[in-house]
Amino acid sequence: MPRQPESQDPPRADHGDPRQEAILRATLDLLRDGGYASVTTDAIAARAGVSKSTLYRRWRNKTQLLLDAAYLEIPRVHVPDVGDFRDQVRLLLEQRLEQYRKPGVERSFGGLIGAAAENPEFGDSFSEWIEVQKSATAQIIQRAIARGEVRPDINVDHLTTLIAAPLVFRLVVERRTPDKEFVESILDVICRAIAVTPTEPERERAV
Incomplete structure (x- = not known):
């Protein structure tokens, strides 16, 4: 855990x-x-x-x-509990989009990642900073599991990384500003993968 x-x-x-x-x-x-x-x-x-x-x-x-x-450059995001996993993750990622549109933010983020790799003391603290940044996503996932929207066997830590990482990769590595279309593509893939799968009797009743 x-x-x-x-x-x-x-x-x-x-x-x-x-x-x-x-x-x-x-x-x-x-x-x-x-x-x-x-x-x-x-x-x-x-x-x-x-x-x-x-x-x-x-x-x-x-x-x-x-x-x-x-x-200062990348503050925490705060997402209200709107009762739907996809809607909440969309709200979270759209807040990130606003942050990532700021001029020079990709260089700031890249510089922080480079500093973490270069200096072990800062690297440890930066890892904690990342965990704080991921905490809002983890809460969204945990609420969705409790509501039965997301499979209970999902690894919450892994899923928070899968949600956050594509935007950072797009921004820092590809040097392309992520947009709402990119966010919807991420949501399509993730929501299909983590949705609760109906049991066999439920499938038969649905036919």
């Missing part, structure tokens, strides 16, 4: 603070332009127009700063 993350958007990130947002934007810009190694306190302070002491007061380390920048 995968560990369910309990964290929310990080409490350090006050996105209403213009100076803090400037720091996070500077962090993302450096990550996009030069990768993990280019994200230094000197470079961030210079680009954001703040002192290094400002960074040290707000963030304990580079990992925390990068994670706050990640939440």
Whole structure:
């Protein structure tokens, strides 16, 4: 059973603070332009127009700063329980589409993935960030299983990845912005695969 993350958007990130947002934007810009190694306190302070002491007061380390920048660029999504699996997943993925249309987001996401591969400490924290991002999808699946819409033998962790991964692959690897048609194609494939299969007597009654 995968560990369910309990964290929310990080409490350090006050996105209403213009100076803090400037720091996070500077962090993302450096990550996009030069990768993990280019994200230094000197470079961030210079680009954001703040002192290094400002960074040290707000963030304990580079990992925390990068994670706050990640939440600014790709915040969590929140989907109401509308009572239908396909409709809820569509709402979730359409929120992701809006996030993925932002200029440069594919480079931000790619930079975060590269940083996770390059630095084990950040990689562990980034994996937790991914689990937090997946948690809304997991809740949708669990509710659908309880309603009998989705097969109870489905591995929830695997299915959350199958739902999330195509959009990220399209965006970061193929460098193509996913759209609503792409989302519907994903939904068609997934919903056919996970739907509860009628028992033999039910099939006979339906004929």
